[in-house]
Amino acid sequence: MPTVDMPLEKLLKYEGVNPRPADFDAYWERAIAEMKAVDPQIELVPSEFQVPFAECFDLYFTGVKGARIYAKYIRPKHATEPHPAIVQFHGYSGNSGDWTDKLPYAALGYSFFSMDCRGQGGLSEDVGGVKGTTLRGHIVRGLDDHPDNLLFRDIFLDTAQLAGIAMRMPEVDPERVGAMGGSQGGALTIACAALEPRIKRLAPVYPFLSDYKRVWDMDLAKDAYQELKDFFRRHDPQHKREEEYFTKLGYIDIQNLANRIQGEVVMAVGLVDTVCPPSTQFAAYNKITAPKRLEIYPDFGHEGLPGFSEITMQFMMGL
Template sequence: MPLLDMPLDQLQTYTGINPRPADFDEYWERALAEMRAVDPQIEMVPSDFQTPTAECFDLYFTGVRGARIHVKYARPRNSSGPHPAVVQFHGYTGHAGDWYERLAFVSLGFSVFAMDCRGQGGSSEDAGGVKGNTHHGHIIRGLDAGADHLLFRHIFLDTAQLAGIAIDMPEVDGERVYAYGGSQGGALTLACAALEPRIRKAAALYPFLSDYRRVWEMDLAKDAYTELRTYFRFFDPQHQREDEIFTTLGYIDIQHLANRIRGEVVMAVGLMDTVCPPSTQFAAYNKIQSAKRLEIYPDFGHEGLPAFSDKVVQFFLQD
């Protein structure tokens, strides 16, 4: 088969090249302490969309730095007791999607929490100076203000905070809360499971936000990663700060969070993926220490992967 990246045997042992900051663990413990100190001020507003089997709400909570985060929350109507739940995360610059997309899990007896990432295509705020969406440049957002101001730091914390909210819902079985998403959503799924160790299972489809320096060296800082190239061209055209920049991005590199995951993981990768290169995904997968399984699609890129959604449903039901 053609090769976009390393041969498969090398991918299976590759562990990434983007620097891991020396104080990485302390950084995230400090960030989690900030998150836990926030009063989430949870609000649930019945949605105009309702079905005979699903009760739907617009759920809002306050995340770090004061942003109000919007979640589409659908739960089984007339459920007889605590039931499992899925927290879902969407692709880069997108949004939580339609209510219709929640109904398959609800029909199986799951509550579903689908989060709008702050400042992207949905209703969550980016409170970093403006409200509403800021839509692009989120990887580099806050880079020059210092690592504590990275926007993806806040988004990663939003995922963990939402998972905690889901676990604490009286109608939810807190022992059976799962995370699921693709691309950016795959990255957020792994970040969520890393920062909220009570996540029992995580299903990540070709995760984004991993091994930034590898993306750069492959000349794939385009498409979803194009802002890396834009940043260097505008703000460090001679790469005098290259090591500093990649080290700072290391705080929001999911490969460095992966070893914190305690739940079981299933992940899927297409070996022809030019958006999130396979090696960057393997860098994260190879550092997961909990039970895990990788579904490999040799001829597929950053696209729908046949039957993976079916595999995820079966994975969550086998509990």
Template sequence: MPLVDMSLEQLQEYQGRNPRPDDFDEYWSRALAEMRAVKAEVELVRSEFQAPNADCFDLYFTGVRGARIHAKYVRPKNAPVPHPAILQFHGYTGSAGEWCDKLSYASVGYSVIAMDVRGQGGKSEDTGGVKGTTLNGHLIRGLDDHPDNLLFRHIFLDTAQLAGIAMGFPEVDPDRIGAMGASQGGGLTLACGALEPRIKRLAPTFPYLCDYLQGYDLDLDPGNQELKRFFRFHDPQHRRKQEIFTKLGYIDIQYLAQRIRGEVILGISMMDIGCPPSTQFSVYNKITAPKSLEIYPDFGHEYLPGFGDQTMQFFLGL
């Protein structure tokens, strides 16, 4: 099998390297309490795009720290009520994508809700407000501030809040919710299932946001420069390295993984330099819920043939 990382045998035993903060559980209990105290002020606005088999809406809600979060909501016409719903999360810097991408699930009677990550390529707000550098990316946002101000903390909470909102819609069966996404979207899928454990099925593809220290030290991805630039400009001799990666441990998906209760199918590409396989296995090996792994030996951070069809078959079992 081609390798850019460890052997498959080593990966199956790998448990991750990034430090786990001692107060990790208290951190997320505090975060969830903040989220639950927010008045969501959900708004549905009929979109300009409509389809014969579905009603399409722009969905807005207020997340933590006052950010207004946007999602695309596609609701099938003439489907039984209540029916299942799929939450979709996009890759880093992207957006919820095209309306037409959601219609395949609407055609089988499933609602689809695709979230724009705050401050990235869609309509969701990033309200900012942290001390220290923001440099050029979201991963380092808040590293010089209190851990409660890490931007990805807020993004993870947005996914859980969105799931709760979907579960409250009268047309949606709260016991038949799935979540999916690739790269950043794969990480957010897992975060959503961990922070809202009522999610029944999860289909992440090569998840990002895992085992940051391992990814940094492997230094395989020339396009992932945020942490490298942070150290070059703000800690050139790495005197704060332990501190920085421990703080990133609060938003490391591997340490949320044991909270997942839904069934997981994970697609992984063994030649992935964007999200190295070992970082993904650090999460997969910690999931205690029912799980399965689909391995693509010759593929990188790219389209995985057949996994989309397999994912739909997986969700048709909701």
């Protein structure tokens, strides 16, 4: 079996190396309380794109710190109500994509929500306001500021807020909501289900944003993680604050959130992934205590995984 990381038997036991802040749980309880205090000011605008069997909306809501967040929302016209729903998250720097790839779930009678991450390639706002560098990446945004100003804290909260909005829609059964996404979207799927534990089923694909220190130790701070190397080279070239920085990154490390998940999980991983190393993904997967299973692709990296979209749909049809 080809490998760029540990042998599979070690991956299945790997627990991660990135520090976990001592106040991690209190940090996220405080963040959730802040999110719940926000008036989302939900706005639904019919989209220019429409199809005969569903209604398509541009959905806007206010997230923490006042940012307006955008999501595509597709509501089936003839579904039994209340019905299941899916929330979907995109890869790093991207956006929610086209309407057309979401229509199969609407055809099944599911509502479907797909969020643009704040400040990335879509329509959601980044309201800024952090001290320190904002060069080339959202992982390091806020790293020289108070931990509450880490940008991915706010993005994680946006995912949970969107899930809560979906659950409050009168046409949606709040007990039958799933989450899905790949890479950054896989990380956000895990974060969403951790911060909104009513998520019933989740299907993360090669999740990003996990076990940052392991990425560094493997000398794979490149591609999606390049900003870590840029940050140290410019702001801590002798690594005098390395422990401090990796500990702060622990607040937005999905492996530390994984044990909060209550929904059922099916996760896909490619064993020759050099963008999000397999061990970093297993660090999160191995901490999930809810029912779970892995779909392993030994010869695949950070790329399309044949058949997994079908596995995901079959899995979500169980909602």
